[in-house]
Amino acid sequence: MSDTVHTLMALAARQFKADASALKPEQDLFEALGIDSFQAVELISELEDEFDVELPDYELQGVKTFAALAAKIDKRR
Numbered sequence: 001m002s003d004t005v006h007t008l009m010a011l012a013a014r015q016f017k018a019d020a021s022a023l024k025p026e027q028d029l030f031e032a033l034g035i036d037s038f039q040a041v042e043l044i045s046e047l048e049d050e051f052d053v054e055l056p057d058y059e060l061q062g063v064k065t066f067a068a069l070a071a072k073i074d075k076r077r
Contacts, residue, residue: 005066005067009023009025023066030064044060047073051077053076
């Protein structure tokens with residue numbers, strides 16, 4: 001597991017009070033965290049601050065898993 005996906009899952013778990021050890025990179029982050037699109041926007045904002053990147057909306061279309069989101073973050077770093 002990459003450092004990015006590990007950090008992403010830890011931050012998401014902390015923000016949404018989920019069990020980080022139960023999260024897997026290939027999981028749908030909406031289902032795993034029990035969040036809606038508004039909460040996903042909050043998560044993206046936190047991730048942008050954490051990783052010092054900008055994640056444009058158009059690049060996040062169709063991104064549903066922790067691994068896919070981590071790949072988008074890595075692409076921007």
